[in-house]
Amino acid sequence: MSNVEKTEQEWKQQLSAEEFSICRQKGTERAFSGEYWDTKTPGVYLCKCCGDSLFESGTKYDSGSGWPSFYQPVSAEVIAEDRDSSHGMVRVEVMCKRCGSHLGHVFNDGPAPTGLRYCINSASLTLQADGE
Template sequence: MEKIVKSEQEWQELLSNEEFQVCRQKGTERAFTGEYNDEKTAGTYKCRCCGLALFTSETKYDSGSGWPSFYQPSKEDVVAVNRDISHGMVREEVVCARCDAHLGHVFPDGPAPTGQRYCINSLSLKLDPK
């Protein structure tokens, strides 16, 4: 997959202040405030920054965490996972494989069949309804 690389200024011009803070500066939206937390519309969730298809509504579920949660990405190679040791804890950060946008974190407490919970910020996603 070919990487998309832009300067911080280019990203700032393309994104709202809130989107930039989450996607490019590794921020987190407050729990239960995101646009897609309770979303039930069928479709594909794409990267807000580059449009890559990341997750589908078929793998979305209500984890009770306050963020949109998915048990697997749409394809294996669309997200990358990095070790995150910020905020005094060790977590697995999820980023877009094409543009490195911060999406959220993945935890090993999700449902079958994967056992994974991809806990994703709504600000890093754009729903493309079916």
């Protein structure tokens, strides 16, 4: 798939104010407030901005963080990473590789088999339930 490039105005037309703040301006939603933090519906989580498949529900787990958490993406090729030193911390930001949408952060305190916790904002995802 090719990269998705849109103007800021095009993104604002496509996304809600909260989605734009999170996906395009690297914001975050409050813990335990997002649509998918406690969802157990089987399916695939897509990028809110470009529709690329990012995470499978089988890799989602309850991390206790209040955000949807996954131990791995559908493939390494769909996620881009960058150092984030905002808010007085050093973290690894994760983005959709296709469109650059901010998804959340990845931490090294997840379960087997990867030991990773992809802590993702619900507002940056769309769940495509199995059978849809």
